[in-house]
Amino acid sequence: MVDKSHTELASLKTDVLEMGYLARDMLDRSLEALESRDVALAGSIEEDKKRISDQDHEIEQKCLRLIALYQPMAKDLRTIAASMKVITNLYRIGRYGKDIAIVVPDLADAPHVGNLVSIPHMGDLVGGMVTDALVAFEREDLAAIHDIVEREEAVDALRYSIFRECLTYMMEDPKNITRCTNYVMIARYLERCGDHACKIAEKVHYMVTGERIEIR
Amino acid sequence: MVDKSHTELASLKTDVLEMGYLARDMLDRSLEALESRDVALAGSIEEDKKRISDQDHEIEQKCLRLIALYQPMAKDLRTIAASMKVITNLYRIGRYGKDIAIVVPDLADAPHVGNLVSIPHMGDLVGGMVTDALVAFEREDLAAIHDIVEREEAVDALRYSIFRECLTYMMEDPKNITRCTNYVMIARYLERCGDHACKIAEKVHYMVTGERIEIR
Numbered sequence: 001m002v003d004k005s006h007t008e009l010a011s012l013k014t015d016v017l018e019m020g021y022l023a024r025d026m027l028d029r030s031l032e033a034l035e036s037r038d039v040a041l042a043g044s045i046e047e048d049k050k051r052i053s054d055q056d057h058e059i060e061q062k063c064l065r066l067i068a069l070y071q072p073m074a075k076d077l078r079t080i081a082a083s084m085k086v087i088t089n090l091y092r093i094g095r096y097g098k099d100i101a102i103v104v105p106d107l108a109d110a111p112h113v114g115n116l117v118s119i120p121h122m123g124d125l126v127g128g129m130v131t132d133a134l135v136a137f138e139r140e141d142l143a144a145i146h147d148i149v150e151r152e153e154a155v156d157a158l159r160y161s162i163f164r165e166c167l168t169y170m171m172e173d174p175k176n177i178t179r180c181t182n183y184v185m186i187a188r189y190l191e192r193c194g195d196h197a198c199k200i201a202e203k204v205h206y207m208v209t210g211e212r213i214e215i216r
Numbered sequence: 217m218v219d220k221s222h223t224e225l226a227s228l229k230t231d232v233l234e235m236g237y238l239a240r241d242m243l244d245r246s247l248e249a250l251e252s253r254d255v256a257l258a259g260s261i262e263e264d265k266k267r268i269s270d271q272d273h274e275i276e277q278k279c280l281r282l283i284a285l286y287q288p289m290a291k292d293l294r295t296i297a298a299s300m301k302v303i304t305n306l307y308r309i310g311r312y313g314k315d316i317a318i319v320v321p322d323l324a325d326a327p328h329v330g331n332l333v334s335i336p337h338m339g340d341l342v343g344g345m346v347t348d349a350l351v352a353f354e355r356e357d358l359a360a361i362h363d364i365v366e367r368e369e370a371v372d373a374l375r376y377s378i379f380r381e382c383l384t385y386m387m388e389d390p391k392n393i394t395r396c397t398n399y400v401m402i403a404r405y406l407e408r409c410g411d412h413a414c415k416i417a418e419k420v421h422y423m424v425t426g427e428r429i430e431i432r
Contacts, residue, residue: 068288068293167393174387178383
């Protein structure tokens with residue numbers, strides 16, 4: 001690829017990162033809205049859905065254009081290929097933020113059961129995984145994601161413990177059932193976001209080294 | 217693109233369809249295993265995870281190679297771009313099949329509550345959406361997916377009714393809580409598979425017409 005192509009590649013990466021930080025922001029705000037039972041904040045996330053969907057489409061178009069125009073090879077091609085996949089993962093993370101936001105109004109009419117059963121903690125872990133996967137993508141350096149497998153396992157364990165904890169609240173008092181069923185779903189969404197962060201890490205690994213790995 | 221490129225494009229489409237039918241099969245078998253509480257059948261789905269992941273990677277590589285080699289334009293380029301996105305949706309559908317299969321052992325020790333609360337019916341609807349999205353992709357004809365929005369709405373409604381029904385079973389008898397929480401999750405997975413079928417339909421629409429639509 002010629003120099004102009006490298007400018008365009010850098011701009012592509014900036015676009016992916018911008019989309020990534022929007023996805024992370026949607027997730028963060030949804031969890032904040034959940035914790036503070038803030039229906040207005042939850043509603044604001046719906047508006048980002050169109051934006052992230054547009055970014056997904058525009059970046060994909062840019063990738064195809066770059067491939068057709070410059071016929072990149074080796075790492076340049078892997079960067080474009082990684083970008084095309086990573087945006088799909090980012091889109092899903094943003095969507096999970098929206099899914100969490102959607103249930104906030106149903107949960108806002110009463111205090112949370114059991115201090116929201118570890119969901120904010122799980123949210124922090126997962127948010128950190130997403131950010132670090134983006135950092136690795138930006139720097140083309142695997143350092144930030146070297147322990148992503150362990151973090152994914154911690155997230156998995158947390159999801160299971162939330163599930164068990166919710167079961168006890170539901171058994172104690174049937175009034176908790178609707179609320180706790182929603183917590184179980186949210187824990188599952190967060191675990192999925194962690195999974196998407198791992199998928200991004202896999203793509204970054206492939207981009208940097210040319211070697212394919214399967215994290216989970 | 218020259219003639220050789222069209223042969224390769226046809227072969228790419230065959231690969232995508234093959235992956236699609238594997239994804240659908242993983243979903244179908246997981247639901248069959250769930251309904252008949254067949255732990256061995258559920259276990260067989262785990263083995264397909266590697267296969268579908270390999271297909272995802274190989275098809276992606278093929279797409280990149282075709283773009284770089286032939287610099288396709290217009291519909292040919294859209295077909296390759298659609299393929300790259302569709303395989304991600306298909307991969308997720310297969311993964312949901314695996315997610316359903318994973319809980320089968322936990323549910324196999326006792327009969328299902330409330331005739332499995334409409335889950336098989338929901339599975340049929342969603343499976344039909346996946347197949348028709350693939351048919352539309354194969355034939356490059358939108359006929360099979362003309363009513364996919366209505367079907368998605370029916371799936372959504374069904375998910376909500378399963379959720380409500382499960383809540384009543386959980387309130388009636390705390391022994392149902394673990395089991396019914398799993399049903400709620402499975403209904404959510406199926407709704408997600410329907411969502412992925414819609415995303416495939418969007419990509420097929422773009423591939424065929426060059427016009428972007430947003431189904432949901």
